[in-house]
Amino acid sequence: NSIFVSIHFNATNDDPNATGFEIFSFTPLGAPSTSDGAVAPSSLSTQPGTAVDAQSVALSACIYHSMLGHIPEFDRGIKRARFAVLRLTRVPAVLVEGGFLTERGESQLIAKKDWRVKLAQAIGAGVENYVALGVKKQPPMLVADYRRQNKSPPVEFVAPEADSSLLDLLGDSVALSPSPTPAETPLPAPQQQPPQLPGSLESAVIVP
Structure with missing residues (x-):
């Protein structure tokens, strides 16, 4: 019993202020992808699904709720897409986007090992x-x-003002701007500390 979790970091040329998490599972048979506009019902019936569509949707929901529950990032949503990396698998599969390298504040968070470990644990x-x-x-x-x-409440890592090694690698090829304050959901009264997961997950494929 295997699953496939592909972990990525986002980028965009359209909005240098874009931030947040999102996650994708393969578009089920007869359903539109999140980015589709007006689609004729006849065309939806011709788009293939997979034998594990329902499991992939469940996996994406489980992972995404944990990510947002542990790290107060902007919520970009649970989405559907026909990416090849999802289409060509035969097991429940998701693609995680763990923030934007093209937004200055978020790229500095991603450059921090402890933040990446926190994301992997989530x-x-x-x-x-x-x-x-x-x-x-x-x-x-x-x-x-x-x-x-x-x-x-979840601790929000505050990026330093100094340039990180990741930003040095990006150089002038990426437009960077000051980080906006990400939207946060008010937190309910705290109760107990959840158990810590051992180690960190650095692989793109996670097999329970």
């Missing part, structure tokens, strides 16, 4: 919830559930 917690859903029929945790379990 993805891992989401995978554990997906496994619990399949094996124990246990309903997966939602964003609010994760935040209620936190002893204190």
Whole structure:
């Protein structure tokens, strides 16, 4: 029983202020992709799905709620797409976008190892919830559930003013601008500290 989790970082030439997380699963049979405009029903019926469409959608929800529950990033949503990396798999598969390299503040967060470890642990917690859903029929945790379990509100890493090595690599080829304040959801009263996951997940493929 395997799954496929492809971990990426985003970039855009259209909006240098774009920030936040998003996650994609393969567009199910008969459904439009998130980016589709007006699509004729007849064309939707010709687009192939996969045998694991439902599992991929469930996996994306489990991981995404954990990411937002652990890290207060802007919510860009759970989306559908026909990316080749998702289309060519035969197991439940998702593509994670963990922030924008083209936004100055967010790129500085991504350059921090401790922030990447925190992101990997959040993805891992989401995978554990997906496994619990399949094996124990246990309903997966939602964003609010994760935040209620936190002893204190999620810590937002503050990027330093100094340029990081990642920004040096990007050079002048990317337009950078001051980071806007990301939107945050008010946090409910804290209760207890969730268990820490061992190690970090640096691989693009996660197999429970």
